[in-house]
Amino acid sequence: MxxxxxxxxxxxxxxxxxxxxxxxxxxxxxxxxxxxxxxxxxxxxxxxxxxxxxxxxxxxxxxxxxxxxxxxxxxxxxxxxxxxxxxxxxxSLSFMDRTQLAFLDGEKVELVPMPELKSKVAAGEIKENTLYFDTLITNYGELQQAWPRPAGNSWLSRYF
Missing domain, CATH: 3.30.70 (Alpha-Beta Plaits)
Structure with missing residues (x-):
C-alpha cells in the first residue's frame, strides 16, 4: 500500500x-x-x-x-x-557505489571519492560543519530532522 x-x-x-x-x-x-x-x-x-x-x-x-x-x-x-x-x-547509472561521499556545496551535491576524504579534510575543503548526506541513516524521522547533517555529527567525525 x-x-x-x-x-x-x-x-x-x-x-x-x-x-x-x-x-x-x-x-x-x-x-x-x-x-x-x-x-x-x-x-x-x-x-x-x-x-x-x-x-x-x-x-x-x-x-x-x-x-x-x-x-x-x-x-x-x-x-x-x-x-x-x-x-x-x-x-545507465549506479545507485550502489558506496565509495563516493556526497556533500552539499551551496545548492549543488558534490561527490568526493572516499580515498580523497582525508586530504580534503586536511586542506580545509571539508570541515566539521560541511553538510553531508549520510546514506546510512535508517529512519524517516532522522531524514526529516538532520539530513543533510554537519559532517562532524556523522560517522565522519573521526576525521576532524
Whole structure:
C-alpha cells in the first residue's frame, strides 16, 4: 500500500541509494511513477507493505516502509534491490557505489571519492560543519530532522 512520502511516521525504515550522477529533470519525471508503482506493489510474504519512495536533491532514491504495520522481509528487501538494479540498467547509472561521499556545496551535491576524504579534510575543503548526506541513516524521522547533517555529527567525525 502506497503512502505519500511526507505522511510516513518518524520511525518508518528507510533505504537511501545515491546516484552516481545527477538525474536529469526528464529522468526524474519518468522515475517518479515507477517509484510509486513499486511502493504500491511492494510486499512481504504476500502482505502489502505500507511503503513509499521518492527522489531527493535530484540524486538520492529513498525507499521507505512503515515497519510498525508490516516488517520488510529478506525477500522483500531483495525485491527492492532488484528494482533499484533495474533502474540502474535503464538509466545507465549506479545507485550502489558506496565509495563516493556526497556533500552539499551551496545548492549543488558534490561527490568526493572516499580515498580523497582525508586530504580534503586536511586542506580545509571539508570541515566539521560541511553538510553531508549520510546514506546510512535508517529512519524517516532522522531524514526529516538532520539530513543533510554537519559532517562532524556523522560517522565522519573521526576525521576532524
Amino acid at each position: 502506497y503512502i505519500p512520502f511526507d505522511q510516513l511516521p518518524p520511525q518508518a525504515r528507510i533505504w537511501i541509494y545515491q546516484a552516481s550522477r545527477p538525474l536529469t529533470e526528464a529522468e526524474q519525471v519518468e522515475i517518479k511513477p515507477l517509484l510509486e508503482r513499486f511502493a504500491t506493489e511492494w510486499s512481504s510474504h504476500g502482505k502489502g507493505l505500507q511503503a513509499s519512495a521518492t527522489l531527493l536533491h535530484g540524486r538520492f532514491l529513498v525507499l521507505a516502509n512503515n515497519e510498525d504495520a508490516t516488517a520488510a522481509s529478506g525477500c522483500s528487501i531483495d525485491a527492492s534491490v532488484r528494482f533499484v538494479r533495474e533502474l540502474e540498467q535503464r538509466y
